[in-house]
Amino acid sequence: MNQSQPTQHETHDDSHHGSHTGVFITVFVMLCVLTALSFWIANSHLMDNRYVGWGSMMAVSAAKALLVILFFMHLWWEKMWKYVLTVPAFIMGVLLVMLLVPDVGFRTQTYSNERRINAPVAEVVSAEAQAVEASSEPSSESSKH
Amino acid sequence: MTSTSHTTDHSDHGEGHGAHGHIELQYQPAVPVPKGKLAVWLFLSTEIMFFTALIGTYIVLRFGAPQGSWPSPHDVRVVEWLGALNTFVLICSSVTIVFAMEAAKRDVVDKARKWLMLTFLLGCVFLGIKAYEYNSKFSHGIHPAAPRSLLYDRPDINYLAGTKASCDEQLSLLLAEELSEGDAGSGDAGESTEPSEPGSDHDHSDGHHGHDDELAERLELIRSGLIEWTQKKVGQSESRIERELALESLAHQIYPRGKNERVETHLADELKETKALLATTESDAKTAQAKVTDLQKQIDDLNEKIKKAADEEDEEARKKLESKLGSQLESLTQESTDAAAEASRLADLVLPLQNRVAAMDQFGFVEHGINEHYHMRLPMVIPSGNTWANTYFLLTGFHALHVLGGLVAFLILLPMRLGVRRAGVLENVGLYWHFVDIVWIFLFPLLYLF
Known part of the structure; x- marks a missing residue:
């Protein structure tokens, strides 16, 4: 059964040829629409909270990648072996990012003032922050003592 | 997985293999x-x-x-x-x-x-x-x-020092280039045999020189009118916000990152102040200079009088006059030295102000920044x-x-x-x-x- 798989696969492809071309064109149109969508998200109010905007754009990208993998790369029509090769790589890739973002990625959100001053911060923000800091520092110090 | 299925498929024939002497081996891919x-x-x-x-x-x-x-x-x-x-x-x-x-x-x-x-x-x-x-x-x-x-990550003292060092480096490079080009130019003229070539070469190098001179002039003005000015401001200012604003302004002028109203209004206000200060300082310097020349004239007149007094016949009257004129001359000389010192002090003040105004007129509000507008490579924030x-x-x-x-x-x-x-x-x-x-x-x- 298994030894005849490759040839079966080919005949399978050939028999459904007409419908495949339709699928490819549909996928192509969807990819274009999704590209426009991520472009729209970047200029929309979703970016007001940057994590929401980034998350949405990454979701759109993941959808696009899935479309390409499933249809252009034929994984939709492949047998079970596709999971052996793609799932572990996918898990490692996602884990790599997911485990680093909470600590390394968000480290600046809990910066001490000293560290923030020495960090590459946009100067407008820093000047205002320092003005606030300068005005609040004596009171906080006096309250401590 | 499939290889095991292969062995199980053929397990019932396993014993017979050796006896029959021919095995039907087939390639069984592990993955289909x-x-x-x-x-x-x-x-x-x-x-x-x-x-x-x-x-x-x-x-x-x-x-x-x-x-x-x-x-x-x-x-x-x-x-x-x-x-x-x-x-x-x-x-x-x-x-x-x-x-x-x-x-x-x-x-x-x-x-x-x-x-x-x-x-x-x-x-x-x-x-x-x-x-x-x-x-x-x-x-x-x-x-x-x-x-x-x-x-640079932020407009700070390091950035200021970096811009100055970059200006100096570019200027010294230009100078070295000019020197080596001068040598090469004289060598070319001696070696070249075709009559048409030297002319065109000369034109080209002339244009190049013009460009270099322009660049050197621009660098000098940026150095004195923008960088040294900022350096002075940062050194003299008591307020941290003011120091940051001065540094930020310099960074904005070299490589603006979008519109920065705060910096632009600051620069416009500062330019107005500088211009007013320059006008008063210049008029002060002029009056001081006038005073110096006036005093010089008085001293000259007095010297003339002293010379005339020497001709006085009456011994007593002459001595009296001489001592009077002498003390007058002394005080006038003193006054003149003071006035000259004041005039030179004011003149020293005028130059940086003039440089600043000239630099601001040329580079102050260039739309896309100095680097973009003049194709320059100054450090950017x-x-x-x-x-x-x-x-x-x-x-x-x-x-x-x-x-x-x-x-x-x-x-x-x-x-x-x-x-x-x-x-x-x-x-x-x-x-x-x-x-x-x-x-x-x-x-x-x-x-x-x-």
Whole structure:
């Protein structure tokens, strides 16, 4: 059964040829629409909270990648072996990012003032922050003592 | 898995094998796909991890940058629609390579070649746009470099020192060039034999010299009117906010990152103040100078009188007059030295003010900054600019190399007969090409839209 798989696969492809071309064109149109969508998200109010905007754009990208993998790369029509090769790589890739973002990625959100001053911060923000800091520092110090 | 099924399938014949002397051995692939395709998929799974490591690094650095400290696309010459266009180009090329494979499967050789050719061309378009984008960054000095070489994270004392050092270095380079060119020019004139050549050469070098002189003049004015002025302000100012504003203004004038109303109004106000100060200082200096000349005249008159007094016949009257004139001369001389000191003090004050006003008139409100407007390479402030450049060129560079690899594969395939027998190869190259497309699908929002 298994030894005849490759040839079966080919005949399978050939028999459904007409419908495949339709699928490819549909996928192509969807990819274009999704590209426009991520472009729209970047200029929309979703970016007001940057994590929401980034998350949405990454979701759109993941959808696009899935479309390409499933249809252009034929994984939709492949047998079970596709999971052996793609799932572990996918898990490692996602884990790599997911485990680093909470600590390394968000480290600046809990910066001490000293560290923030020495960090590459946009100067407008820093000047205002320092003005606030300068005005609040004596009171906080006096309250401590 | 399948190999075990193979043994179980044949287990009932196992005993008979030795006896019959012929074994029916059949190739049983572990995975029901052609070997080439399996190899490509294995390669792609390592590629997935490679690119997620790169992209993950970028994401972590991007997340880790405090709000506002990552360059906006405009800061680093990223044009969003070019990225979107490149995404479209790659998506199109993914479709064309699929059609090429489909045509090859149906053994329609001409069509397969046509689609593959189109894929190749689209890949070239992608790389062309990429090259254009790279050039627009390199030409603005945005490329991976050591920290504080050309890109600075914040406008601070280091930045100020960096701009001054850069000005000095460029000036000394110009000077050295001029000296060596002078030598070369004299050598050329001696060696050249054709009569028409020296003339044209001379014209060319003249134009070059003019350009150099202009550049040197500009650098001098930037150095005195902008950098040294800022240095003085930072040194004298008591308030931290004021010091930051002065530094920020310098950075904004060299390489503005968008509109900065605060800095622009500050600069306009300061220019007005400087102009008023210059006018009063200049008139003060003029009156001081006038006083000096006036006093000098009085001293001259007095000396004349003293000379005349020497002719006085009456001894007593002469002595009296001389002592009177002498004391007058002494006080006048004293007054004159004081006035001269005051005049030179005021004159010293005038020069930096004049430089400042001249520099502000020329560079103060240049629309896209001094670097862009005059094609100069002064240090720029782009927060996290170096980190951005490193990650951007690492990610897009590796991706572009993959695109290049795909193009080479297409070039090798193009002259072949793309029939059914090559459908498998075409599929494998297509798999690789789709993967390259997927990487770009992630890179586009990350690099252009985040």
